[in-house]
Amino acid sequence: MRHVLALDQGTTSSRAMVFDAEGRVCACAQREFAQHYPRPGWVEHDAQEILDTQLACAREALAAAGLPAAAVAAIGVTNQRETTVLWERASGRALAPAIVWQDRRTAAHCERLRADGCADWVRARTGLELDPYFSATKLAWLLDHVPGARARAEAGELAFGTVDSWLLWHLSGGRLHVTDHGNASRTLLYSLADGNWDDALCELFGIPRALLPRLVDSIGVCGESAAEVLGAAVPIAGIGGDQQAATFGQACFAPGMAKNTYGTGCFLLMNTGAQAVASHNRLLSTVGWRGGGLSAYALEGSIFMGGAVVQWLRDGLGIIRHAAEVEALAASVPDSAGVVMVPAFTGLGAPWWDSHARGALFGLTRGSAAGHIARAALEAIALQTVDLVAAMKADGAAPLRELRVDGGAAANDLLMQIQADLLGVPVVRPQMLETTALGAAMMAGLGVGLWSSTAELAARWQAARRFEPALPDGRRDALLARWRRAIERSRGWAADEGEA
Ligand SMILES: Nc1ncnc2c1ncn2[C@@H]1O[C@H](COP(=O)(O)OP(=O)(O)O)[C@@H](O)[C@H]1O
Numbered sequence: 001m002r003h004v005l006a007l008d009q010g011t012t013s014s015r016a017m018v019f020d021a022e023g024r025v026c027a028c029a030q031r032e033f034a035q036h037y038p039r040p041g042w043v044e045h046d047a048q049e050i051l052d053t054q055l056a057c058a059r060e061a062l063a064a065a066g067l068p069a070a071a072v073a074a075i076g077v078t079n080q081r082e083t084t085v086l087w088e089r090a091s092g093r094a095l096a097p098a099i100v101w102q103d104r105r106t107a108a109h110c111e112r113l114r115a116d117g118c119a120d121w122v123r124a125r126t127g128l129e130l131d132p133y134f135s136a137t138k139l140a141w142l143l144d145h146v147p148g149a150r151a152r153a154e155a156g157e158l159a160f161g162t163v164d165s166w167l168l169w170h171l172s173g174g175r176l177h178v179t180d181h182g183n184a185s186r187t188l189l190y191s192l193a194d195g196n197w198d199d200a201l202c203e204l205f206g207i208p209r210a211l212l213p214r215l216v217d218s219i220g221v222c223g224e225s226a227a228e229v230l231g232a233a234v235p236i237a238g239i240g241g242d243q244q245a246a247t248f249g250q251a252c253f254a255p256g257m258a259k260n261t262y263g264t265g266c267f268l269l270m271n272t273g274a275q276a277v278a279s280h281n282r283l284l285s286t287v288g289w290r291g292g293g294l295s296a297y298a299l300e301g302s303i304f305m306g307g308a309v310v311q312w313l314r315d316g317l318g319i320i321r322h323a324a325e326v327e328a329l330a331a332s333v334p335d336s337a338g339v340v341m342v343p344a345f346t347g348l349g350a351p352w353w354d355s356h357a358r359g360a361l362f363g364l365t366r367g368s369a370a371g372h373i374a375r376a377a378l379e380a381i382a383l384q385t386v387d388l389v390a391a392m393k394a395d396g397a398a399p400l401r402e403l404r405v406d407g408g409a410a411a412n413d414l415l416m417q418i419q420a421d422l423l424g425v426p427v428v429r430p431q432m433l434e435t436t437a438l439g440a441a442m443m444a445g446l447g448v449g450l451w452s453s454t455a456e457l458a459a460r461w462q463a464a465r466r467f468e469p470a471l472p473d474g475r476r477d478a479l480l481a482r483w484r485r486a487i488e489r490s491r492g493w494a495a496d497e498g499e500a
């Protein structure tokens with residue numbers, strides 16, 4: 001058996017990919033699913049639809065590869081992180097829509113905890129910010145709003161999970177209720193120092209321990225799929241949140257190596273080695289992966305609006321019809337002519353963590369045109385990334401030698417050149433852009449011994465294109481100074497209106 005099946009459950013679509021023993025893609029299937037925005041700031045998914053699309057993709061990819069499940073050596077699962085599912089153990093039925101990582105409904109809960117002076121304590125224990133982004137307040141919200149849920153949770157009738165746990169429960173026919181340490185480290189319920197769920201955190205957020213999944217390694221066999229789901233029992237040997245998996249898939253195995261994924265949001269992760277590094281600049285400290293003789297932590301900067309800015313140009317402003325058109329539109333002008341966009345549509349993530357910030361366009365004149373706005377949008381994606389790299393440097397990280405990139409918007413050459421120019425560091429795009437699925441496959445393949453070492457996997461990683469910085473330092477400094485002024489003016493914007 002020399003193939004691995006990767007299940008890649010993302011924010012906007014479910015994907016499955018079959019890889020051969022050389023790490024080549026044999027087959028791929030993808031299905032988009034519905035995004036629900038029932039109220040301003042709320043984002044939900046139908047957990048059943050997540051499951052159905054994911055399993056349909058798995059079956060489709062196997063069929064396209066011409067492989068029965070029995071011929072697959074291992075399954076790797078990677079997932080949108082933090083998104084919170086609550087289900088009934090007896091039936092496996094979700095009790096409510098999944099609350100997605102982007103959802104801000106628990107902003108007031110987080111604010112109350114911050115006002116109580118909990119933020120530093122929580123940060124020291126979890127490596128995270130007290131922000132609605134993470135799972136704990138989402139789960140507390142479900143327990144408080146789904147009738148009877150809290151009592152049933154305490155009685156052990158319910159299960160909580162991030163999307164990995166939800167998929168693994170059903171993939172195993174209800175036998176596995178597990179999550180890996182990387183996904184657990186995004187919940188606000190996990191102690192980085194202990195490498196375990198934490199009673200004090202559970203108490204702070206009001207979460208019964210009986211709800212929590214068992215912690216397992218990211219790399220290594222944790223169970224197998226139920227024969228009736230895919231047609232055969234297959235070892236499940238890799239689990240990782242999608243950003244952790246992408247870091248693995250980019251072969252960022254050595255401390256100091258970093259990748260940035262330009263999807264809906266942007267997620268910059270730097271491998272910090274076998275020790276968690278506490279950030280003093282409001283980056284996240286998080287588990288990368290563990291198992292198979294490996295253990296890595298990461299510093300992470302999370303940006304909420306990355307490629308989603310381009311979606312807004314398409315769906316909100318209507319100045320492009322397809323995301324890829326933004327490149328030609330932005331290239332139709334030599335620069336943004338002073339226009340600066342702050343894409344704080346849902347507040348600002350790292351390193352600002354400002355729920356009250358709102359999006360803004362500065363520097364508009366009578367000469368401002370769609371091209372300038374498109375260019376400002378691409379610059380905003382890159383400038384947010386520059387802020388993360390600056391925060392990493394301020395945290396004492398070694399200077400970045402290159403930035404490995406992936407995700408949908410990394411296909412945009414102009415954006416990648418702007419990124420290299422504004423960072424002053426080469427940006428390298430690999431041949432294999434599906435690094436998330438590849439990372440999950442790599443974890444699973446290592447987990448069953450199909451591959452023997454990370455050195456073997458790193459040797460396979462190949463650059464497709466390298467973007468060298470070409471902007472004079474003075475010009476870069478001026479653009480960064482202008483960006484910082486724009487950020488300052490956007491911060492706290494919605495506070496007066498009492499909005500989240
Ligand atoms: N050529 C492009 N230039 C800029 N942005 C793009 C381009 N193609 C896709 N995008 C953006 O990339 C995002 C999709 O990337 P993807 O990695 O599939 O996201 P996710 O995994 O978050 O669903 C969308 O937000 C889209 O607007």
Ligand SMILES: O=P(O)(O)OC[C@H](O)CO
Nearest residue numbers: 010011080081101263264
């Ligand atoms: O599904 P993506 O690629 O948008 O990634 C989502 C992140 O895991 C959220 O933390």
